[in-house]
Amino acid sequence: MLNLRCALRSAALLRAPAAAAAQSGALPSSGLQPCAGLAIGPQQKQSTFYELRTYNIRPDQTAAFLKLTNEKIHLRTAHSELLGFWNVEYGAMNQVFHIWKYDSYSQRAGVRAAVAQDPSWVSDFLSKAIPMLTSQDNAVAYLVPWCTLRRPPQEGGVFELVSFRMRPGGPAVWGHSFQAALTSHDASGYGKLLGAFHNEYGQLNTVHALWWFENADKRAELRQKAHNDARVVAAVRESVAHLDSQTARLMYACPFSPMK
Template sequence: MQQIRNVFRKAALRAENTISSVSKTGRKQPGASMSTGPQQREGTFYEFRTYHIHPHQNAAFLRLTSEKIHLRTAQSELLGYWTVEYGGLNQVFHIWKYDSYTQRAAVRAALAQDSSWGEQYISKAMPMLSSQDSEVTYLVPWSKIQKPPKEGGVYELVSFQMKPGGPAVWGEAFQGAVGTHAAPGYAHPVGVFHSEFGWLNRVHVLWWYESADHRAAVRYRSHSDPRVVAAVRQSVGYLESQRNKLMFPCPYSPLK
């Protein structure tokens, strides 16, 4: 019964806030918000790119990228570049940071005019790929990029397909679930991202572990932690599906 009362209390507070944003003339005040969650305060966004490589070309693609990636990073900031070890075969995953959509458009235009990039990399790399995926994401309002405490280790990208409604519906519960995994030192959260273009209502958490065996040990311990179990139970009601990938950083990845 107490839980039901809390639900109605929160609903009443939301209604009260909505009413208070309307003036006596019936017009909504300029500062009022009808959004479903915290507003994005910065223009900075992160493009997630996943390349699927023909199996027999995997080694050649990685070698070519290692030799020519400097042509690409000269144009915009690379956050990380990984090979997928578990959760997908013959894949690379990379994250690019942009200050605005205008900047990204300028970068793409510059690359199209860069003969070295086109001749030395694109013309050779594209035939090695079977498909490409791109997703634009923002950091959730309560997250920031946190580099791992040391180089080396593995990264896990966990992708959650949430029910529609936005952070106003699932944000608090999801933040609690992430926090219980991070606060006791089970894992190091590099960043939490929500989708803007691509699959909507998707949230990604990028974790760092010292090794794959470290991750396995952490998972075993956390599953017997009452705080983690309670937080997961609270957030799972907003979840439709999830998947993950364990990834190794490439030598030229800024996040190692």
């Protein structure tokens, strides 16, 4: 977290020599040491990243797109690992969301080149699917350092993807409070946190939380309980101070999704 006192103290020390220099015409030498409180936080140590893809489908083509993907997705997963593929039920309409895993940027570049030259994928899926879409969006994200990717405790249920647009400054400013807000829900049983991701490319200062619930009604019940839990409310209140906006999507895993 940003050490505000340290920042103010450093600013005051910088102003004093500058004022003296202005009067004497000399440039002051500074013996100031970098303030540790201004560090940008822990660095990303793992090369593994996740591509988060969102496709918006023509309303009259949603069923056809899902059927085609169910039949032909094996042509794509032959090239790289698919973690999950979901149909969005609430929070957006005629939309699918999927997550792909890569070990490095060079691996992803190789996969994209191979996919583009795969005649079966191009003719059997891509040429048919593209006219069904209205737009595509992707982001590259890393798991936050304190989180590991988990799977649901059982198949079925519903998934919720909550995306937070944080104020500029990065995890050094809001990382601890964001972690406290998510873990207070997870540890108290108000949802099963499967993964928390921080955008590297795409909308910056954006983090995503992927949750699992037994069903939509259970999710609503747990959310109401969380609103009455003083520990959760306190943690969320601190995190919200760094928040610009957030969105939520409730999703169902497609039959061919590895995570379901």
